[in-house]
Amino acid sequence: MEDLKKMEGTIIDLVEQLDEEGVISLASQALDAGIQPLRLLELIDEGMNRVGQLYESKEYFIADLIMAGLIFKDVLKLEKMAAHFQRSYSKRIGKILIGTVKGDIHDIGKEIFRSMAEANGFEVIDIGVDVPKELFVSRVVENKPDILGLSGVLTNTIEAMREVVEAITRAGLRDSVRIIAGGNHLTEDACRFIGADSYANDASSGVKRCRDWIGSAGGKEVRADD
Amino acid sequence: MTDVLALSQERTQLFHDLIDGRVPKRVPISAAFAHEFAIQYAGRDLTEAQWDTDALEPIFEKTCQDFYSDLLPVSAFRLPSFYKILGSRNFVMGSNGFIQHPEVEGLALEDYDAFIASPFDCIVERVLPKLYSNLDTDSTTKSMVMAKAFKAYTDEMANLGRIYGNLIQKSGYGYVNFYSGFCEAPFDIISDQLRGFKNISIDVRRVPDKVEAAAEAATPLMIKMGTPPNPSPYNATFIPLHMAPYLRGKDFERLYWPSFKKTVEGLKANGMRSFLFVENDWMRFIDYLAELPEGTIMCFEYGDPKLVKEKLGKKHIIGGFYPVSLLKTGTKQQCIDKAKELIDVLAPGGGYYFSFDKVIITLDSANVENTKAVLDYVAENTNY
Known part of the structure; x- marks a missing residue:
């Protein structure tokens, strides 16, 4: 018991240090020693929070966040974790629909956002790059997301993003969805x-x-994958 | 002497003074528009006009006529003809006709050692077929594709060279060229063209020794690539910087900086100064930038102009900082006020030229009237 406690602290530390091999090896040991998958997930979460804090204090940067996301996914892929979370409904805190706006084919910012949002408990529906406004509207109608994310790298995406928001408004959907725009130039x-x-x-x-x-x-819960 | 020739000499002098460390008569202006902007501004369809470089001269001329600049303000880098022949995956056209660089993997993780042993061979044999699908075939077909693409490339560049020369003469621009050569920082070429943003971010953690050795191995190639056949002290090699702001300080220090510094110093030894597009925010690394050779030109995107002036203003040539996003969203007065604010900080004592924080890529990237007003304001109000 004492050992498991100590192990838990070390797992959090290793996630914080982004020690990929260390996390995987210790997480596997902990699962073998009987730790509950949900508890392990909490520990990884706590480590991820610390990574987030280091990012905010500018000690970690985007490359480190990508690594953290990778470690998170690695742990979920461990046999006992995958088995557990496949069987039970994972609780999702909300649904985000994202796409890169028309004229722009970049996907890296959107990809990083997606994996971080998923690690934070969101269900994310990614509708791709160079997405015309009509498709944003029809997919919002279809999927009823809580949040619509518009991604873009090129400076001219400001115009394309505005057109999407206008189209959403014209379709009478503006009050049903929050809209966030993402891009380094914004x-x-x-x-x-x-x-x-x-x-x-x-x-x-x-x-x-x-x-x-x-x-x-108020944080509604959405069932994913059902 | 004709008026246009006198104008050209005056503008050349502004930039020679800037480069030689004298205070020029007024703040020199280098406005920069991509060919995509110029085509749209001339009322032409980008999806068509960019295929016919023969016909670009009057199209570029319209931008030259309407937007003030002391140097030729239009340039074209990415054209569809040769990328299409190659079946390019690293430069791809969006639905609006704009050619872009998506995330690609040109170098597989297991090919690092081959790259480190011989970067050029590795690029030719392993990377190019991954980046260009029409080179991923038998050697006869591949040779034909490569020959056709190179012919298209040299034809396009010859057309552009002729157009640039004509426009400089017609409009009386200065004879100074900041794009006389091109290369990338070794770490950036490994990131942008070889491994991709996501992969390199992971490599930095998992295989830092390989990344370091690869950057080291790419350095002589970058110096060679960035050295034009006729180096000149008044021209520069353009190096758009990319990855540093995404790295931790100690990764930057080990994996990014040494090979980049060597590249800039190597170019200098070959008689070329570097023109850096300092993308994103480099304020964490400003003391490193201060180590670069005297007279290196740096166009900043974001950051603190005061700090840059203080740390680099006496040794280097500074431009940029003017937000293109404000040209899109601000009022005319706000836009002019911003120019004034930046010039008050950056212009005193010289070592500064006016430019926007990035190239204006398309017509809908900026409000045209605001853009004209800002350039005219700087041209008319910044005598020393």
Whole structure:
């Protein structure tokens, strides 16, 4: 028992240090020693929170967040974890629909956001790159997301993002979905111009904003994969 | 002497003064628009016009006529003809016709050692067939594809060279070229073209020794690539910087900086100064930038202009910082005020030229009237 406690602390530390091999090896040992998959997930979560804090204090950077996301996925792939979480419904805190707006084929920012949002308990529906506004509208109707994420790298995406927001408004959907724009070039002025509810210059702050929104809405639970 | 020639000499002088460390008559201006912007601004369809470089001169001329700049403000890098012939995966057209660089893996993880042993051979034999699908075939077909693509490339570049020369003469621009050569920082070429953003981020953690050796191995190639046949002290080699702001300080220090510094110093030894597009926010690394050879030109995207002026202003040539996003969303007065604010910080004592924080890539990236107003304001109000 004492050993398991100590192991738990070490797992959190190893996640924080982004020691991939260390985390996997100790997580496997802990599962063999009888730790509950849900408890292990909490520990990994705690480690991820610390990584997030190090990111905010500018000791870690995007490359480190990508590594953290990878470790999270590695742990979920461990046999006992996969078996457990496949059988039970995982609780999702909200649904995000994301896509890169028309004219832009970049997907890396969207990919990083997606994996971080999933690690934070969101169900994420990714509708791809160079997405026309009509497709955003029809997929919002179809999937009823809590949040719509518009991604873009190129400077001209400000215009394309505004067109999506206008199309969502014209379709009478604006009040049913919160909209966040993501891109390194965005500013508060650009966000106002687009008509989004918020914007983020990186994946981490975008996910944080989405969490805040869901938190303030009372945090409904959505069943995923059913 | 004709008026246009006199104008050209005056503008050349502004930049020669800037480069030689004298205070110029006024703040020199280098506006930069991509050919995609120029095509759309001339009312033409990008999806068509970019295929016919023969016809680009009047199209570029319209941008030259309407937007103030002391140097030729239009340039084209990515054209569809040769990328199409190659079946390019690393430069791909979006639905609006704009060619972009998506995330690609040109070098497999297991090919690091081959790259480190011989970067050029590895690029030719293993990387190019992954990046260009039409090179992923038998050697006869591959040779034909490569020959056709190179012919297309040299034809396009010859057309552009002729157009640039004509426009510089017609519009009286200065004879200074910041794009006379091109290369990347070794770590950046390994990231952007070889491993991809996501892979390199993981490699930095999992196989840092290989990343370090690969950056080291790529350095002589980058110096060779960035050295034009006719180096000139008044021209520069363009190096767009990418990955550093995404790295931790100690990874930057070990994996990014040494080979990049060697590249800039190697170019200098070959008679070329570097023109760096300092993308994103490099303020964490400003003391490193201060180590680069005197007279290195740096166009900043984000960061603290005051700090840059203080740390680099006496040794290097600074431009940028003017947010293109404001040109899109601000009022005319806000846009002019921003120019004034930046010039008050950056211009005193010289060593500064006015430019936007990035190239204006398409017509919908900026409000045209705001853009004109800012350039005119700087041209008319910044005498020393």
